[in-house]
Amino acid sequence: MKRRNFLYLTGIGVGATMMRGVPVFGTPIAPEAALEYIDPAAKKILTDVALNAARAKGATYTDVRIGRYLNQFVVTREDKVENVVNTESYGMGIRVIANGCWGFAAIDKMDKDSIAKAAATAVAIAKENARLQSEPVQLAPQKGYGEVSWKAPIEKNAFEVPIKEKVDLLLSVNDAAMKGGANYVDSILFFVNEQKYFASTDGSYIDQDVHRIWPLFTITKIDPKTGKFETRNSLSAPRGMGYEYINPRESDKITGGPSVLYKDRYDMLEDAKLGAKQVTEKLTAKSVEAGKYDLVLDPSHLWLTIHESVGHPTELDRVLGYEANFAGTSFLTLDKWESKKFNFGNKNVNIVADKLQPGSLGAVGYDDEGVKTKQWDLIKDGILVNYQTIRDQAHIIGLNESQGCCYADNWSDVQFQRMPNVSLQPGKAPLKPMEMIKNVEKGIYILGDGSFSIDQQRYNFQFAGQLFYEIKEGKIAGMIKDVAYQSNTQEFWNSCHSICDQSDYRLGGSFFDGKGQPGQVSAVSHGSSTTRFNGVNVINTARKI
Structure with missing residues (x-):
């Protein structure tokens, strides 16, 4: 992981206060490019090239992963849009066993000659590694599933939602927190789509579509008399869902405690309003x-x-x-x-x-x-x-x-x-x-x-x-x-x-x-x-x- 990515991920793990700029995870793309589709049949042709090339070089087992990883970040602070980033990372990873040892190579040049060369490299690495390995790899048996697919059961693809709608949501969240007495507020929407294709010498060709979403904010309140401050991060949870996650249903509401929570949804605006009150309470709490x-x-x-x-x-x-x-x-x-x-x-x-x-x-x-x-x-x-x-x-x-x-x-x-x-x-x-x-x-x-x-x-x-x-x-x-x-x-x-x-x-x-x-x-x-x-x-x- 690049150092700047590490610093970002460390910061995002404890709150949104460090998010002034968002690092690029892959190549920047236009938002609409994320909706383009790659035919699984085309992926199968490419994985077969890798499987056959590895076998020809002496691999006793091979698996191939084609991955298309899409990320979207929408970042705001108070009444400003700080960043909107869309990225794509696309390529192939080839893992083999040769002479009882693992070897791995990856490539982002998706033509047949480059893929065959990468497969040969993975086998060469495995054979070299085997010189130092005392015991061969023991793989648990795994049947092949043929051509199958799996898609996350989302209701609304977040990448289809216009950027303006997302920006409007975040700015309304910030506005609610500021009207509630906050001095500063950061908010972010983060979306992930992993399009993954797996093939192996066991006989599986598996196409999967994975979606994730994370809405979050940090509210800061300063005591003007003492200069001391308190923060309140959002009570959201990242989820394996689509944009429906931030469209709460009344039936999911959990009431009776000091915060309003939802079982399977998240009300970002309501959480921000309550968060502004609670961060003020934190300043005077014993x-x-x-x-x-x-x-x-x-x-x-x-x-x-x-x-x-x-x-x-x-x-x-x-x-x-x-x-x-x-x-x-x-x-x-x-x-x-x-x-x-x-x-x-x-x-x-x-x-x-x-x-x-x-x-x-x-x-x-x-x-x-x-x-x-x-x-x-x-x-x-x-x-x-x-x-x-x-x-x-x-x-x-x-x-x-x-x-x-x-x-x-x-x-x-x-x-x-x-x-x-x-x-x-x-x-x-x-x-x-x-x-x-x-x-x-x-x-x-x-x-x-x-x-x-x-x-x-x-x-x-x-x-x-x-x-x-x-x-x-x-x-x-x-x-x-x-x-x-x-x-x-x-x-x-x-x-x-x-x-x-x-x-x-x-x-x-x-x-x-x-x-x-x-x-x-x-x-x-x-x-x-x-x-x-x-x-x-x-x-x-x-x-x-």
Whole structure:
């Protein structure tokens, strides 16, 4: 990843305040060019060139990915349009096994001669790598599916919506925040369309169309007397949906708490109006008293804790130490899984991995190895029961097939193990968030994600958020600030007291989950209902030690 892209992605992960200019992910194109269509039959002809050339050079297995990656950014600040960017990245990645070892090459010159040369290069790399490899690659068996397709079940393609309509929305959001008392506001709409074609010597030719959307803003309010300021980021979640995501339905509204939220939609304008009021409240909110609290965590917050403390440590390559040099390993070592009784959390904790959930960021029909996606248990009744694997890892834990967790963020990058959607299952008994709060004597209700830190084994951690409300004797007593909670993964998930029912289940997620060397990013969702954790240590982040 280029340095400027890294800086942008880091900034966008914590808010929109750093977005003055948007980096280019590929070649700039006209907005209407994003609607052009490439016939799968033409792609099949090109992938067959690569498959045949690799086989002729000695490859025993080959897969080919043609990718067309489209991005659109619409960025505003207060009453100004800061940037509108449309980009396209188009090319082919060729992965082979020769002499028992992987080789990879990529190319953006999509003529037959160039493709054949790239395939030959991939085989040559594999043979050279094989000189250093002690054991051959073991691929889990995978049947070919022939010619198939999968399209995200969107209602409205965001790339078809006029730029003016998008600009008008963002400027109305900014105007509402400014009228509500904000001093500054940034807002952005970010759209992604991945058009992916996969072919392999297993006999699959898979055409997929993936869509993602992320609306977000940051509101800043300054106290003119003290010069101190507070911010409130949007409570939106990036989603695997079309433009319908930001057209809320009244039936999806979740009411009763301090923020208005929607189950499967997002009202950007309403969130901005409320955000302006809440950022003003944050300026005068009292600072938290450190101590033990029962935490009531909204899905807009809990998704990040799930991502870091469950999603990453159950990645099998991290468990095996492949990530140790860059982003750490995992405390969930194989011996804990083999024991079949490792107490990850209490019996309330059931966590599922899946690549199927409609509207999620990770939903696809097939992964980047041509494996049909599915759902499986990671944590069952509090016990570690499985990991996340791809084809060359499956045999390590005795699986007969891959779980479909392979992904590359671009045609030019080699695919490897990436996180599926990882979600906490809702409670079975009827329970709403405000009913949950009625039974809390001393607690804190947390909404939105914030800063966090976690150790190299994904065990000891600290998380903050966007909004914090003190709970006293079963009632919300008012806003507080300077809150972060500390725990370790096992202790935290064993403190899970109760989980709201399916009606409160919502998705959060990350557009830019980083991993690997060279670094790649992926998009992944994490679902939950509002969840209570008892006796968690809370610190005051404003107080100096």
